[in-house]
Amino acid sequence: MKPSRYTFLVVPDHDGKSRRFSLSRNSTLFIIIFTIFMLIGISISYMYLIPLSLDYTRMESRYNDVIGERVEVLELYRDLERMKQMEIVVQKALGMDLGESDSSEAGLTEMMNDYPIKLSYLNNVPSLLPLDGVLTQDMVVSNEEEIREHYGVDIAAPIGEPVMASASGQVVFSGWTTELGNLVIIYHGNEYFTYYGHNELILVKVYDKVKRGDVISTSGNSGISSGPHLHFEIWKDGEPVDPLLYFPELNKTDISVK
Template sequence: MSPSKFTVILIPDSDDRNRQFSVRYVWLWSLVLLVVLIIIGVIGFGIYSVPKLKDYQAMQEKYDKTATERVTVMNLMDDLQRMKYMDRQIRKSLGTDLALNQKTTDTEEMSQNIHLDNSENLPFSYVENVPSQIPVEGFVTQRMNTSAFSLDQNHYGIDIAAVEGEPVLASASGFVVFSDWTYDLGNVVILYHGDGYFTHYGHHQNNIKKQRDFVKRGDVIALVGSTGITTGPHLHFEIWKEGKVLDPLEFFDVSPQYHEQN
């Protein structure tokens, strides 16, 4: 007769009585079978799930790439609309007879045409037209960023945190080609300095200089504010030459208070 139970006897070192436990073989084999089934189930689930997980990861990477490309395209569209608007205003201010080509709205072409047609008649010298005056005292809170791989919108200049109402100074001699309000930069002043140089100043509390006004280096053109899309009072400052954006920090002998705030 085959045994029907499996017995375990525990014998302690002390004089205590022995303990024994009995388990029917049918329950023991049922437990073993259950463990085997669980192991098989885990292995099967892994075999089924790993390819699905890889497919999901591939789809997620594709989605992230598409989202990044979409953000980049939207940023470029915003930049293009801004350039078109600035282009029309600057051409109007300079009095050029150049018709806007609907197929070409490139800022570089616009700047080169302005330089060729108007530089000889400007009332300031070549030396004065190079931006060299720091426009406001404060801390640089954001540097220039024009990376095509950044998820953030391109930042074509620097942000200088300053006290609201502080004077904004012309970085070089020139004349005002744009003095108006825009959605993103609020109150904006753009100066043309000749030789293809433009400087942009944004987020003003209000603009002091008007379109077609002549200014000298160091003249007050506006007051620091927080108009447009901003989280606090600061100056957004850009330098362009012949349609190409330049890093303003390369133009100044930056003193300690202008280093990026930590």
């Protein structure tokens, strides 16, 4: 015959009065079943929360990386604003009319005739291929979310090859980024920028002035990269420009261009 009640005795470790209480069989079964379900619920919660905690840790790490890059970009823009002001002062000192387009043929001819020193300005437009190699990826710009944009070209080359400045200018960024690894950005004036990514070594620092053809880094495989290559971008007026427009000879390479 099953007992109808269960008696429990609580005895303290130290001297003290023992306590006795009894519960009905149904109450005892309810407490046992409730405790089992509580333990199962806690176990399931931990199994669910642990992956969430890991995801949170990864997201927090990515957030810190993004914030760090944003701070670097803000510092870059502050430097660029100062450089723009300096450029305006130099243009005024040389007598250039800031209201006219420097790209017009008549304006350029007059500029060269009146101010021979300004011929060096032609070196500030990207005109030198920064690395001898094979084109493996061209520029991809799309409004479709499922298509990953690629703002420049990839030029495959062995690790350690010299990377040259495509035009004269001033280094405005020299350091690490999550995606492009060791990255160099050069400002060339007239709203021209060039990006050199995935380098193994960086040989210049911020504020350095470089001339067209100067070695600024060595090719590598840093950052998010599938193999040794140089990622090269050209920006004009805040927009990416296809480097193949400046270097059409890259189209002649016999390679599977995606």
